[in-house]
Amino acid sequence: MTTEYRLIHFNCARPLGAFNMENEFVRVFMAILPRIFSDADSFEGLHWHTHGIRRPNGDWYGMQHAFPYPDGLAAPNVCTMAGWKSIETLREFSYGGHTHPAGMRRLANQLDRSDGVNFVLWWAPRGERFTMQDGWNKLQSLRQNGPTKDAFSLDHLIAKPVAA
Structure with missing residues (x-):
């Protein structure tokens, strides 16, 4: 049996300021999210994607449960994880797609980057599942x-591992 590998990416964006619909990042992000999801669903090099909100206490919530967000609680990490065919397809979607590049450029200066890098990659055997x-x-x-x-x-x- 041959093991095929997929590229997995996970990234977090934590907006500056309060996490509510008065925050420009939150308002714009939530407005473009359906278009990004639609683009992702029809993109051939993307096998799957999932999204969630990680509150400061470590609890995870689905995007549909992002609001209402508790007043006074530090902003959460808005996270995405996806499985890709290759690094090239990830780059194509992220930097050359219809909605994602323009939206993320618009929001880039509204992110708290104080924790360091916010994007990680790894190779995983096809079919392996992640939370x-x-x-x-x-x-x-x-x-x-x-x-x-x-x-x-x-x-x-x-480099992508050689199929075994």
Whole structure:
């Protein structure tokens, strides 16, 4: 049996300011999200994607349960995890897609980047499943240990394993 590999990415965006619909990041992000999801669903190089909100206490919520968000609670991490055919297809969608590039450029200066990198990659056998917490753990590994074969970045790519 041959093992095929998929590229998995996990990223977090934590907006500056309060997490409510008066925050420009939140308002714009929530408005473009359905279009990004639609683009993702029809993109051939993307196998699956999932999204969630991680509150400061570590609890996870689906995007549909983002609001109402408790007043006075620090902004959550808005997270995405997806399985890709290749690094090239990830780049094509992220930097050349219809909705994602323009929307993310518009919001880039409204993100809290104080925790360090917010994007991690790894190769996984096709069919292996992950939770959002698994992705969070990979991101923490990259933040603490730098790039490894199990958690790397676009700046420090690891080649796709050879199918065995």
